[in-house]
Amino acid sequence: MKAPQQLQDALVELLGDARLASCALPGTDLALWLIDGENMDRAFSPEETRRILHEPPYWSFCWASGLALARYLAEHPQWVEGKRVLDFGAGSGVAGIAAIKAGAREVVACDLDPLALAASRANALLNGVELKYSADFFAEADRFDLILVADVLYDRANLPLLDQFLSRGREALVADSRVRDFQHPLYRRIEMLEAMTLPDLAEPEEFRHVSLYHARRRP
Template sequence: MSDTLQPPGTPRHLLQALHEVIPGCELMVQQLPEIPISLWLIPPVFPTDRLDDEVIRRIWNDTPYWIFCWASGLAMAQWLLAEPHHVRDKVVLDFGAGSGVVAIAAKMAGAKQVICCDIDPVSLAACRENALLNGVTLEYLDDLYSAAQVDVLLAADVLYDQSNRFFLDEFLNFAETVWVADSRVKNFSHPRYIKLEEHSATTWPDLDEAREFRNVSFYRTR
């Protein structure tokens, strides 16, 4: 679909970045289930049968994570809005922010200050657009190691790659309280973290993932 057929107000810089990976794909505002948050995401019906090998290679090598609201991010956003005392009046950092859904939820839950942290500049641009869409004010950071100390660090769906596990130790340098939500790693063993609960959520738009990836484990620092 061409840019001219996009909904009015579609962020053209996000659309251009998306087309560099998946030509012809749309962006549309989608209301998330069970919470009052909307995001710029790809359409629910995604024509995967039309993707050639080169596009598939680009998707794998340069995954635009911000075009989905991943299950762990959705679960954490739902949890924050249901239990706002975890972040109310606190300074919060959302690590690996992606679409910004967790950061937006934290701000809606009453956090004093919320920082979106993501190494990908397009993801930070998506966070800005989604914050604007939901009428909240966030701050943006592209390097965790330039962050000041915060009250709470939130990390959803960042352990999918084994090489990212070292962040569990790094997080402890920036916040005393760290919450990790992950659907890919069911039980990780770390002396400073404890698994507290499980939630059920679906990546949005629904990727029809295996049921096991709809169970999101929540961990907190001891």
């Protein structure tokens, strides 16, 4: 299958020789369109670095927490079976795709970035599933059984969102490998998972240890 042209063009604007490739995710039956790491085994120029930092193509990576959450849902489908699910900050859509494959009744991939939603669409097609899409979490009704969140807390400014997730869903599952002093009265850690970002960014070992937190809305 040919890489989606819109995504390929967007990637080339950032990195002239970058290519998307269909990549099987280890430990899953999923595949995603990801940046071809073998083709990018070189140093970035200062201009490329500036562009990447200004507008990073999050959607072209499968981040460790997203991969860990996808594996977890495959092993524990009871979290999503028959439920309405929203994948917040969907990026590549990996968590949402894993949820629909594990038996979710409905999955909405939600992301502010139009390219992330395009990537989620392309990856859903690649995996033979159907998702719904939203660019505005706060425009969604309070109708979800579960909010899935992976790799969103890398920016500490996003921590207040932990309260907001429960404004749209009865429960939330948050996968994170970045916050070491995670504290919130409604969230408790239920699992420690292992995964790595694809393609491999040679991240520190600590970022391969993914914490999974659960919260339930108070009555």
